[in-house]
Amino acid sequence: MRRSSLIWRARSLAVLVKDIKSELRTRYAAGAIAMFAVVTIVAIGFSLGGIALDINLQAIMLWLSIYFAAAAGLGQSFIKEEEAKTSLALRIYAPSGAVYNGKLLFNLIILAGLGLLIVPLFALLIGLNVASYGLFLTILTAGLIGLACTTTLIAAIVARASVKSTLFTVMAFPIVLPLLVLAIKGTQKALLAGVLFSDGIGELLGLSSYSAVMLIAGMLLFDYVWND
Amino acid sequence: MHMIWKLLVLVLFIWVIIGAWLFEPPMMGVEGPEVYRIFYFHVPVALVTFFAYGLAMYNGLMYLNNRRLEYDDRSVLAAALGTIFCALATLSGSVFAKFAWRSFWNWDPRETSIVVLLLIYLAYFALRSAVADAERRAALSAVYSVLGFISAVFTIFIWPRLTPGLHPGAPGDSSGKFISMSTAAAIVFIPSLLAFTILFVWIYSLSVRISRLEQERAEKEI
Numbered sequence: 001m002r003r004s005s006l007i008w009r010a011r012s013l014a015v016l017v018k019d020i021k022s023e024l025r026t027r028y029a030a031g032a033i034a035m036f037a038v039v040t041i042v043a044i045g046f047s048l049g050g051i052a053l054d055i056n057l058q059a060i061m062l063w064l065s066i067y068f069a070a071a072a073g074l075g076q077s078f079i080k081e082e083e084a085k086t087s088l089a090l091r092i093y094a095p096s097g098a099v100y101n102g103k104l105l106f107n108l109i110i111l112a113g114l115g116l117l118i119v120p121l122f123a124l125l126i127g128l129n130v131a132s133y134g135l136f137l138t139i140l141t142a143g144l145i146g147l148a149c150t151t152t153l154i155a156a157i158v159a160r161a162s163v164k165s166t167l168f169t170v171m172a173f174p175i176v177l178p179l180l181v182l183a184i185k186g187t188q189k190a191l192l193a194g195v196l197f198s199d200g201i202g203e204l205l206g207l208s209s210y211s212a213v214m215l216i217a218g219m220l221l222f223d224y225v226w227n228d
Numbered sequence: 229m230h231m232i233w234k235l236l237v238l239v240l241f242i243w244v245i246i247g248a249w250l251f252e253p254p255m256m257g258v259e260g261p262e263v264y265r266i267f268y269f270h271v272p273v274a275l276v277t278f279f280a281y282g283l284a285m286y287n288g289l290m291y292l293n294n295r296r297l298e299y300d301d302r303s304v305l306a307a308a309l310g311t312i313f314c315a316l317a318t319l320s321g322s323v324f325a326k327f328a329w330r331s332f333w334n335w336d337p338r339e340t341s342i343v344v345l346l347l348i349y350l351a352y353f354a355l356r357s358a359v360a361d362a363e364r365r366a367a368l369s370a371v372y373s374v375l376g377f378i379s380a381v382f383t384i385f386i387w388p389r390l391t392p393g394l395h396p397g398a399p400g401d402s403s404g405k406f407i408s409m410s411t412a413a414a415i416v417f418i419p420s421l422l423a424f425t426i427l428f429v430w431i432y433s434l435s436v437r438i439s440r441l442e443q444e445r446a447e448k449e450i
Binding site: 153161170174181206213214224228 | 364
């Protein structure tokens with residue numbers, strides 16, 4: 001029992017390291033996400049033309065940019081396996097749970113990079129009047145973690161489909177919507193002047209519980225998607 | 229389906245149609261009570277679409293359990309029927325919104341939740357059309373139906389109670405009760421819910437039988 005859990009951890013870390021290495025070589029997913037994020041923010045900033053946004057709109061635009069940029073690149077980790085035909089090798093090498101874990105951690109890293117890119121860019125070009133940095137950063141982290149948890153399984157499903165192009169965005173949206181709603185509301189609260197960290201506890205609880213449920217569902221169901 | 233259920237559905241619907249006009253509607257507004265009579269039809273249809281999605285998820289899980297494709301068929305049929313009921317709920321809700329809140333669409337959380345449910349169903353069918361192999365299609369759509377159901381539970385039952393909105397039961401609503409219904413309203417609402425559920429089960433069981441007969445005929449021809 002102890003030995004197999006060590007192997008499990010080793011395999012999932014190996015999957016993660018492999019993905020990072022191959023991503024550093026080709027930079028395909030990170031490139032797609034970064035380009036999409038930059039293009040979206042520039043498009044929004046250009047259309048606004050210097051007009052300051054209401055704080056509710058700032059939160060909405062920020063999270064929509066994050067979601068669509070993420071949808072552009074998060075599917076890549078599984079689709080890459082299918083296209084390079086390495087998925088069979090991966091199935092043999094690691095138990096399915098370890099693969100899921102490794103891919104989930106990889107998506108988390110990609111999303112962390114996305115957050116680091118988008119938020120300063122958005123604040124610079126469009127403007128973010130953050131009142132409570134603690135709440136804002138916590139909601140951002142919780143939202144990104146939630147995005148990773150929900151979309152990893154959907155990415156796996158889409159990778160096994162025959163026609164992949166826009167399927168990921170279409171499938172992910174209804175599942176991610178509760179997360180988006182909570183994250184936007186939480187961010188709106190964080191931008192409101194005079195807000196306390198405790199005001200956002202409801203949204204944080206909602207985000208973390210939804211992520212937890214989706215994570216567990218993903219862990220239980222991944223086996224059916226991966227091995228057929 | 230046994231004749232008694234069919235007779236029961238007939239009796240219930242006659243009762244509901246008459247009762248919707250005889251008994252007072254559950255809510256009162258400045259527009260007068262007549263606007264709210266649609267409640268007796270709109271809410272049961274919306275609840276049945278949720279049950280339909282639950283049934284699709286159940287059949288999906290059964291498929292994952294024993295890999296028999298008939299469960300996948302049932303899952304698709306439940307989802308297809310649920311989509312029809314969902315479209316009906318959206319339309320009836322929209323008509324109601326026009327008369328009660330003066331515009332066809334308000335982005336009230338509960339209104340949005342029925343659209344999200346429709347999106348989940350449509351994504352489910354989009355996924356099914358994107359996979360060629362029958363067994364893989366069945367497994368993938370079963371997994372997606374579970375994910376969709378979790379999201380549906382949240383958007384239908386939790387989100388509308390969090391955000392202020394127009395539907396009763398949202399925070400900021402003046403009546404302040406969780407689910408309130410006078411006896412007069414319940415006399416019509418419960419039978420209406422029962423009638424729509426039995427109707428759904430009837431159509432569903434007919435569709436399952438038709439699908440099975442078509443498969444048997446296709447197998448015989450081979």
